[in-house]
Amino acid sequence: MDEAKKIHNICIYGTGGIGGYFGAKIAHTCNHDQTLAYDCFFVARGDHLQAIRQKGITLISEEKTITGVPAAATDHMDDLPDPDLIFVCVKSYDLDGAVKAIVPKIHENTIILPLLNGADIYERIRKNVATGVILPACVYVGTHIQGPGVIFQSGGDGKILFGADPKYESFDPQPVTDFFDAMQINYQWRTDPYPDIWSKYLFIAAFALATVFFNKTIGEVAADPKATQTAREIMKEIQAIATAKGVELPEHIITKQLAMAAQFPYDTKTSYQRDVASKGRVNEGDLYGGTILRQGAELGVSTPVTRSVYSAIQDRLSAK
Structure with a gap:
């Protein structure tokens, strides 16, 4: 060598x-x-x-x-x-x-x-x-x-x-x-690492936004039908962005990623959730909500659920 x-x-x-x-x-x-x-x-x-x-x-x-x-x-x-x-x-x-x-x-x-x-x-x-x-x-x-x-x-x-x-x-x-x-x-x-990278992002972005929006741990989101459905819809929007970028995600990726959440310890919090809970601390909201909205706009992919969830989070944080 x-x-x-x-x-x-x-x-x-x-x-x-x-x-x-x-x-x-x-x-x-x-x-x-x-x-x-x-x-x-x-x-x-x-x-x-x-x-x-x-x-x-x-x-x-x-x-x-x-x-x-x-x-x-x-x-x-x-x-x-x-x-x-x-x-x-x-x-x-x-x-x-x-x-x-x-x-x-x-x-x-x-x-x-x-x-x-x-x-x-x-x-x-x-x-x-x-x-x-x-x-x-x-x-x-x-x-x-x-x-x-x-x-x-x-x-x-x-x-x-x-x-x-x-x-x-x-x-x-x-x-x-x-x-x-x-x-x-x-x-x-x-x-080609990008299917893995986007699969990971699909999971962490959806659960980051859902855990903060619902104020629940990963386990609590996975156990709550309404919270799980919100995470699912965000995942669909991310998958559409990945597809528009030419990244082919694995078959049934959303079902698999939702199932993976149940494997985490019930009280696991996302890093975004921990940052939001720490008063005055910078958080990763833009990495998730901001990125999805920007890339969706650039690629012509509709992202209404992410927009609604992220806007509500930002409004809540601004009011503190």
């Missing part, structure tokens, strides 16, 4: 629920296997960063509890060596700032793996990143920060589904898959 294309330095940019989950697994593995030629670095902030610097990051799951200590943790990319692989794990509203921070560290062989909710994340990053390889991806895992330096996994198998950069379709994923194998990270390489 070309030495320039090997992975040595890994950066987890954003060590919240998703970044902390993978960061803990990677750092823990590297801490306990000195034969691995990888160095893992974290970009975090606030009390979470201070806790990680003092005692590493802890991941609590039903399976086990592990702690990993990164090679370094900081709130400035300038403090770190140029990474070969960057996990971008911020919320959608922090994506532009994250991209601005990592751009000076990107070279032609840098691999960027975005693991955040959204169906147009690749396009948003590529708009501002001229070089490097960006691998469109999605991940199924339910996690959140339980406290400074502590991540709690509430569901999902942590599988990363990713595929080729449309700009570099001949990209060889072996350095990444070798790394994932060494870290025992669950993954699957897709020739």
Whole structure:
């Protein structure tokens, strides 16, 4: 393998629920296997960063509890060596700032793996990143920060589904898959990752909007016929947008995604729901309602249910 294309330095940019989950697994593995030629670095902030610097990051799951200590943790990319692989794990509203921070560290062989909710994340990053390889991806895992330096996994198998950069379709994923194998990270390489990305978006956007609109957990929405029907209608609108974009979603995808909600712990809240509940906190509403409405308008796809639900949410939040 070309030495320039090997992975040595890994950066987890954003060590919240998703970044902390993978960061803990990677750092823990590297801490306990000195034969691995990888160095893992974290970009975090606030009390979470201070806790990680003092005692590493802890991941609590039903399976086990592990702690990993990164090679370094900081709130400035300038403090770190140029990474070969960057996990971008911020919320959608922090994506532009994250991209601005990592751009000076990107070279032609840098691999960027975005693991955040959204169906147009690749396009948003590529708009501002001229070089490097960006691998469109999605991940199924339910996690959140339980406290400074502590991540709690509430569901999902942590599988990363990713595929080729449309700009570099001949990209060889072996350095990444070798790394994932060494870290025992669950993954699957897709020739075309977009059906997976849109399937994930169809689920999370519909349930994000429904959980906030009805003020119910994922389990409560799944158990309520009216709430479930609203989620179904939003899913239909998202599916129509995906079809208009040339993305062919799996057969019976809406039925499958609705059934999947019942597999989550009954009291699971969406990240949008948790953000809305925190007074004064920025939320991901635009990622869901805003994106669906904009793309629907651009593609001539009618989105009346999303418009009604999102407008009601925005009105409610404005009145607080």
